[in-house]
Amino acid sequence: MPRRQSTAAKHAREAQRRTGGKYTTLLREVATPQTPKTFPFRSLLAECSTLPAFELVHEGDYHPDDEPWPGPQVFESTLIGGPVPCGTVLALAGALSGLEMRGNLQMELYTHLSSATVVCEGRRFELILNQDLLYELCRSPMCSRHPINDVFLPFCTSHLPEQDPEELTDMARDWGLTRREVHTGQAEATHAALEGDLLIKAAVAQGAATEVMAAIIDYCFIDPDLLDECFPQEEALAVRHAIEREQLRLTTVAIQEATRIRNSVDNSCEACSKHLWDSPAMRPVPPQFCSASCAPPRTPRRQRLSVWAAKQ
Structure with missing residues (x-):
């Protein structure tokens, strides 16, 4: 079962090991929210279906001696800003099937090779960028929790x-x-x-x-x-x-x-x-x-x- 990279700190540590850079600077670079941008959902689907796919290889992320292990098939998305698993985009297409690809996506947060949060018609989704996974989030802006019920109670217990x-x-x-x-x-x-x-x-x-x-x-x-x-x-x-x-x-x-x-x-x-x-x-x-x-x-x-x- 692939292991999910879920924190900006972990990726900053990886970059520090590879480059020798200052940890705090790398952490800001990895976790800084991107300037909000909006694009049609069908454009992301077009990227997924037309851009060449390649296998994302996970290097040792818990210990330098870990063996590399294969990840999902991804494509390099200019809209999201980095590699995105094809399976994650297809899962998003299923979640938004009722919109018949008419909706626009707004980027809320992005962490390279970890996750991206997008908003569509009031619904918020966390796109996992190193596995074929998608999570629906609480509809309150910037909240990272899952809703009580995706359909009927689309907010977390706090909101x-x-x-x-x-x-x-x-x-x-x-x-x-x-x-x-x-x-x-x-x-x-x-x-x-x-x-x-x-x-x-x-x-x-x-x-x-x-x-x-x-x-x-x-x-x-x-x-x-x-x-x-x-x-x-x-x-x-x-x-x-x-x-x-x-x-x-x-x-x-x-x-x-x-x-x-x-x-x-x-x-x-x-x-x-x-x-x-x-x-x-x-x-x-x-x-x-x-x-x-x-x-x-x-x-x-x-x-x-x-x-x-x-x-x-």
């Missing part, structure tokens, strides 16, 4: 709570719908899973737990008023109990998260220092504030690519 309530509600609907599909034929076993818990925690941080929880429940389960029409009496009762059980579970998650946030500010409003008395979980303001007047204004809903658009 999900920063999303606006409307976007969190959209994610909750999409996630609830897919959970219902997963449990087709077993409606009484449906639950929101860990991803649902993370959505609730993020919603609490935004003061939107009520809306997001309602979206999860509404889309995980059929309308309770229709249960008796859709299921036999015994099964309808089981589904009704499942709905109530999941509501209680998610409410508990919300209360625990709100309590954690309040404890982090010593139960005092961050804006006016007033003591926070009431139950924090389902209030329409973030738990660390006493009222909407103390909480910062909600940012306008961002224009974003639908979580489905680039996948279909």
